[in-house]
Amino acid sequence: MSGLRGRLVIRRHDFDLDVDLDVEPGSTLALLGPNGAGKSTAVDALTGIVGLDDGRIRLGGRVLDDPAAGVFVPSHQRRMGVVFQRHHLIPHLRVRDNVAFGPQAAGRRRRAARAAADDWIHRFELSELADRRPSELSGGQAQRVAIARALASDPEMLVLDEPMSALDVASRAGVRRDLAAILGDFPGPRLLISHDPTDVFLLADRIAVVEDGRITQTGTPAELRRRPATSYVAALAGRNLLRGSCVAGRIDLDDDDVTITSANTSVSGRALVVIPPQAIALHSDRPHGSPRNAWRTRVAGIEPLGDVVRVTLQAPDGLQADVTPGAIATLSLTPGADVWVSIKATEVEVWPA
């Protein structure tokens, strides 16, 4: 098997998709991107719901779609197990028959198909719901059924479009673990779409970021976290991303009148600066001691996130610092309040832009 290789070009009235996708057998590619970036469109192209306008799709030696060569393999011969973003369970079939639909389509007898379905139903703790119709399921239940159904169809490739968005915290952890195990065992290529960084960092071997129809960054989860190239990726990784010009470790930021010093002096010219929010300290007065970066600004917003509080600052615009709830009280931070910022130069990563 040679995995999935494809260049997907879809032209719509006011949206163009043009992405290269490469997924090795036995590995998981996470396709990430903002709303409307084209992820579900890519899924439609892979599954044969829409035909490519250009490019081509190969899966394990078979060409699935190649408009130039006039090749188009219809959906039902592609053997892609798909979890669609909106589930699309078959409304008049009970849960068991939805899951058994794939095995039956593959030619198994009703009984054998149902038995196969029951394994998956059991695995996803859906046994109690096996005789329900889709309209009688809660949102999360429907999503688990959709995952079970895709896996039961014995596919060559898995395509999961936000498979866990409706799951509750507790079952999400469970399903995520199940999925990790299932993906781990699955010999073919797998494509995962999710907006949850935890899902992605846990389940993906590689990440491709698509924004406005184009791939903007690819890499392993660790690479993307360390070196986000776009503000979307930075938000996903929970990092601050700033742009500027760098000379010997001193970076003049583009948008603000702030200069930041990094311990890394090897970069010069246009640069990307990455700062984790935890590395940013806030003070009521000018900080003393080692931090080589310190300036004064205002609080733009305060969001309690549970164990930490996220403080958004005005300069550089949107810079986010994570501090403890205790610190908020001590510094009596409120939106609009003056505050001193300090960052150790060693916490400031710089990359050539």
Place this chain on the structure above:
Amino acid sequence: MSGLRGRLVIRRHDFDLDVDLDVEPGSTLALLGPNGAGKSTAVDALTGIVGLDDGRIRLGGRVLDDPAAGVFVPSHQRRMGVVFQRHHLIPHLRVRDNVAFGPQAAGRRRRAARAAADDWIHRFELSELADRRPSELSGGQAQRVAIARALASDPEMLVLDEPMSALDVASRAGVRRDLAAILGDFPGPRLLISHDPTDVFLLADRIAVVEDGRITQTGTPAELRRRPATSYVAALAGRNLLRGSCVAGRIDLDDDDVTITSANTSVSGRALVVIPPQAIALHSDRPHGSPRNAWRTRVAGIEPLGDVVRVTLQAPDGLQADVTPGAIATLSLTPGADVWVSIKATEVEVWPA
């Protein structure tokens, strides 16, 4: 206005809902719970899609449903702005007309209604999509339209059923901030359903947890985080929750042969023990020094979560520790490996069960 007060009883074939809901005007109640707990069913009852079998619903002085008294106010007179879990955008109307539907139903002229809609469309950055039909939207775009539509209908109460589950990281932060502002300005009661702890802790004033059709815990976000009463809430708050019998700060855990010591000696009898995963340290050898809790167990699973790695332990079963990726490497932790656990007694919170 006296807010929402209701006891919602719905009896279904194999599911019973019986919950009390109380939401003050100007405050947000988050209704949380596992998949299939009955949250969307409660929404259906509040909005008048199903009638109560028992109990009653009052909103701001009006009784909306009271089967005993034979009162039932139909949906369209309830003035609830609802974001349904599956959106239910009107398929043949363009985005603008979907949003303008509420104002038009309220009697505004087409032009005025569209103008009102455009404000909301602008606010949710949907202007480019205003002329699309729902079938031409991505999942996240549809969700933003649904939120805008609910708000545009000028409701007395807001009911949001997982309004942000399909949003990407970047726009989720934006929408969350917008919602925080909108909810803050909204004078009526608000009910929010979400599986994302961040949404909940940021947006909710109070939380009611529903499990299997019954309220299992209520309180402020801080209370629930400090003192989760069920394993679902503990998972939501990202805490370990253990049960045992306590005598003078020593707790014998129910399920495992482990005894834990807490600095809090005031509880005795049946007790709940709460331990944050960050407070659990892992060592390759017996730790020396202050921690009063230390025992040896095995690693059950390892999940990289980005900046931290979550280690699941075998004793007590399922105990989760968050450690740095560096620690994993240093200790060469793998599933099945032996490991020493230590927890400071001051980090162990105990509550009477």
Place this chain on the structure above:
Amino acid sequence: GSTPATDRATELTVFAASSLTDAFDEMADAFESEHPGVAVRVNLAGSATLREQVLGGAPADLIVLADATAMAPLRSDGAIEGTEVVIATNDLVLAVPSSNPGGVEALSDLADPDLLVGVCAADVPCGRLADAAFAAAGVAASLDTREPNVRAVRTKLLDAELDAGLVYRTDLHDVGDRLLGIELPVAVATSYPLARLVDGPADDAVAADFAAFVLGSDGQAILAAHGFGRP
């Protein structure tokens, strides 16, 4: 042609205008009892429908229409064998419900626009006769409907939906006293021609027998019993 699962030799198919319904049912029974082994099938429809069917290749042996002129297209198509013979006649009368809601006394009353008056459509035989009757009497009738067949006129008279109408004498025959017949100032009559069809599936001899039976005393007696006039 073939008529599946029946014996050609003993089955005779007669196409008859629908005003002959009762008479020909009786005729068939009487003929069958005289000719054991022969089954007579009567296909009843309006003259135009029968004609369409024959032109379309219907497997019929004999055809009886309610108007001599209606045979012409069949003849020109070559569907008819031999000559046609008239088996009965009929004439028009003015009929009113026995309650006579319109107070009709004579044909000339039908010029009153306040009366509800119905006759047959201009192109069916009884309609042509009606037009002839009006012309002969010099009456400009104020008509409210031209029904597709005479039975429809009679039904509406029976229900008193019409105040007056022109129907065949035979139509008054079996309604007892529910309709009142008023003789026309100038009598107008029609005749019923019978013809053999070229493509008839049955034995020519049987067909000839049936034709003879109709014209014979038994057949004529049946027709007379239903109010038809002699040819």
Place this chain on the structure above:
Amino acid sequence: MSRRIGPRAPALVVVPAAIAFSLIVAPLAGLALAVPWRRLPDLLGAPIVVEALRLSLVTSLSAALICLVIGVPLAWLLARVPFPGRTLVRAVVTLPMVLPPVVGGAALLFAFGRRGVFGEPLADATGFVLPFSIWAVILANVFVALPFLIVTVEGALVSADERVEHAAASLGATPMRVITRVTLPSIGPSLRAGLLLAWARALGEFGATVTFAGNLQGRTQTLPLAVFVALESDRDAALVISLVLVVISLVLLVALRGRWWGAR
């Protein structure tokens, strides 16, 4: 625009579909061959044709409109509001379809004729007699066509997604507004199908009309009645008039294509 790949039509679908189409086309082709085309021009101008055509269009369109106005509400009630005896009502509503049209006309006379159960009091009170008028033609058309609209629309309503209607109600739309703005548009294609069926049934209606309304050129003689009458004397004329019916329908259906059908 992206290259959309429609479903491939399996042979098991194409073959029976082709049979269905030929079954319909063959007789029409036969008809077209039999029509005396050169007589077409003068026949088309003949008063009997012109008047019948006008009357047919007026009555069939009015009937279709009336069916829409009264049939859709009944279909909605049957599909959405449980009430005692609903099954019976649903069955009764379909009966005019199985009643032979001539008997349907007779039934209309029994009810609304001059001596009818309801017609007699009406005539006594107002002097108005329904039969033999254009109103009778329309009423007969409505009677036979209504079930087609109701059954079609009800079938579609039962399949429609009620959750969207609930959402619309939660936005403040009254039940009436939900029906007109959400429900009916969402079953648009079936609504149009039902209207088309009702119209076509009314346009081709013969038996009930001739029985209940009579047949008078210019007043109650619709095209099918004219065809019937012409068939007696001038078969060619009958065929030409039929052809007029067919062509009108064809033109109307093709012209309305974009607006009526599958604007998807």
Place this chain on the structure above:
Amino acid sequence: MSRRIGPRAPALVVVPAAIAFSLIVAPLAGLALAVPWRRLPDLLGAPIVVEALRLSLVTSLSAALICLVIGVPLAWLLARVPFPGRTLVRAVVTLPMVLPPVVGGAALLFAFGRRGVFGEPLADATGFVLPFSIWAVILANVFVALPFLIVTVEGALVSADERVEHAAASLGATPMRVITRVTLPSIGPSLRAGLLLAWARALGEFGATVTFAGNLQGRTQTLPLAVFVALESDRDAALVISLVLVVISLVLLVALRGRWWGAR
């Protein structure tokens, strides 16, 4: 079971619905009053009625079945597969509805009669002549009933959610399997409505049958034809036979209620 609150029926719906219902019921009531009930028992046993009833049931049900088998594929093609000339085909398919039935019968003769365009070669080759046989009755019924099924089913198919079909295809279902297991069940109510319409249209069919198949008792005389014959001689009998039609339909419709309609 939870107390489900159906939509309240607005007066603007109830009033026209009531009008629609009375328009249908009034004539039926008039008919019921006019029927000579005491003659019912012996008329029901009369051979003409028994034979016509048997024939009507056999032919109308066969015709409905044939419509289903060949009409659904055509409806699916029209709804789902863009092909050149689709609009025209769609319009042509509805034409038998507007053709006066008698002309429809004549058209069938032109095509399939012994002298017909297709009938003559057939008769020459096999000796088989279609008209005036039970096959002719069925063919005439199919011709008039088919459009009703096609139009109804196509309307529903256009509204159906294609995304579910895509999902089914992604699970490996061939287009044929998608049609039978997903598409058709999802339009169940409309499918049943279409079948009902086709059956009812076939059951009540008169004009095309009498022209194309003739009116031979026991062979091609269906109930509506028997009604026609009886109307000539014995109007009471005609009413009773009509009533038989109505009652059969009523019984069938009420009995099949649970299985046919809204088993949602």
